Amino acid sequence: MSTSSAGLAKKAGYTNIQVYLDGEPKWSKEGHPVYASNKFVGTGNIVLIDLRSADKSAAGRIARSVTIPYGDLEDRMSSIPRKAPVVVYSDNAEEAMEGLTDLRDEGFKKAALVNGNIQGWIKSGGAIEKGPVVTEIKWIRQLEKGEVSLADFNKAANGQDAGAIILDVRTKDEVAAGRFMNSVTIPLDELGARMSELPKDKNIYAHCTTGARADMAAKELNKNGFKASFLVANVDCKGNDCKVED
Amino acid sequence: MKRALTKIIPFLVMASFLATGCTQENTQAAKAAKPAVEQVAKENVYKGSVVGKSNKAKTISIKVGKGEDAKTIMVAFDDQTKGVEHASVGHASIINYEMRNGKPYATVIKPKLAKLPEGVAEIKTDALVDLMASGKQFTLIDSRPGGRFAAGSLPGAKNITVPKMKETMGAGTLPENKDELVVFFCGGPT
CATH class of the missing domain: 3.40.250.10 (Rhodanese-like domain)
Structure with missing residues (x-):
């Protein structure tokens, strides 16, 4: 970014330009x-x-x-x-x-x-x-673009949303230790070849263990005409008992 | 059930074509059917911006191409892949890969280093600190998006994003005297 700007400044006639490549x-x-x-x-x-x-x-x-x-x-x-x-x-x-x-x-x-x-x-x-000090920290993270809220995700995971499915993109080993009861499991690296197993008319909520793989999966799905979003949360499953923490 | 399966078959065939891509890789897939010798196709290169990375799934998403031709490709990596640390989200990388059973595997990952325009010098951290301390007149420009600038930028920096720079050429922010020093920076090379 900085090098393109430096190039533009040079074009605009600036004669003494430096770039701090290492950056912020x-x-x-x-x-x-x-x-x-x-x-x-x-x-x-x-x-x-x-x-x-x-x-x-x-x-x-x-x-x-x-x-x-x-x-x-x-x-x-x-x-x-x-x-x-x-x-x-x-x-x-x-x-x-x-x-x-x-x-x-x-x-x-x-x-x-x-x-x-x-x-x-x-x-x-x-x-x-002014006045009495505040000591309690109240901060709520805003959803990223393409992220599903925890409330919507939970609703689908509990089978209370017929218009949505849970997609688990963790590896087979991770899934073997536990998974959401109502989930479809496709490891991220198999997603490209197995997309046709997913519905195009439902919201797809992808999850992994943190959100990194789910983010990649949702982007890939949306590019191919699906309605996908991803969960950013720590997910830990034993059997069908999954703990989800923001 | 049978009907459902016949419906899926064309998809599966198509999906396998999509996953393998071009003809060269198809012959690769055919070779892979032969007994357990690891098949290695000719090395290829992806250049672009890394948009996702998962250490658990050992997968990197990289955006290649420009404009309408831009697409995101998922590349797998393993313990043999060199320079995995150079792939970080939001930064440009050069990924050498090979096709294994129709899937791209990264072999060597390098940071895509920014090229300086001719006549433009690089300044290092210590020199920049000295320059700030010297009190010498210069203009420091943060080229990152507005949100990143607002969240935390270098002392005295002003924000001109690249699109804004293209539009205004820095009018109002860059010094009127075109011989005065201007230092640009952004989110770093790697």
Whole structure:
């Protein structure tokens, strides 16, 4: 992407162009900060964390913030949803950076800072909230494009939706250990050759153990005229007893 | 039951053609019927963007071709496949594959490295950090989609996606002085 843009800039007459080929992933990996846009901080589906003390936070914080003083961050880490984009801020650049680093070390892939911390936010005219601090994290993941909701999936898995079928794309070995009672099983690598076993007039909800294979299966099916979506959840089956966790 | 089966047979025959693709691979399938010697067809290459990868099913989906000819192909890999780590979702890869029993198997996977336009230099992380610290005037452009930029970008970066760049040539965001330094970056090569 960056090289095409550089090519275009050259065409537009720019004479001094460089490309940072390693890009954002390397930048973050080497421990440098990234910043969320103010719009994302204000309206994005994020977990926004105020790392300052509860007193400071009560006196005025970025709207929608959860207060986790930096000293408590390690203990509270397990209460932060793993898939959530997390944005942290403080009134002290060093502390905010430490918070970001801890989150990254813990495996949070989408973590960022607020431009200029709380001071920068106020200066930019962003919304401020006062009063008793919020400590409980409420975050609900939004469905990806082509993803089936857990509720719809469960309905079909329980045989309560005649217009849908469950497609299990795990390997034969995995299926042997357990599967949904009402499922059709076709391992992902056999799907291309066995599509004709599936109905084109029903919703097909594909699942695997995490969602990666189901995603690939649904894309392949949709390309071939099926109505397929995929489940992003951890699925673990013993017999016909399947545990599904978001 | 019998009727249902005869209905399915043409599908199965068709499906086997679809799965094997062209004539070369059909002869391959015919050879495979012979006793247990592993059949290896001539090596082929898929170049494109990886759209899916499953370590459990040992399968990679790669989007090849452009525009209306674009299609997604599922390629299997195994423990013998070299460079599996170079296939990651959203990044371009070059996959050498061979047909085994009518299915493509990856043999070697390489990252498709971006080519720099002539007269454009690469800047490394440390040099970029130094450049930021120097206070020298330059423009930093994030070429990734808006959502990715908003979620977290480099200090001081501005967002111009490639489609936007094509449309506006950066008007309003790139410096007026065309001799001033502009640094572009995106989501990295691998």
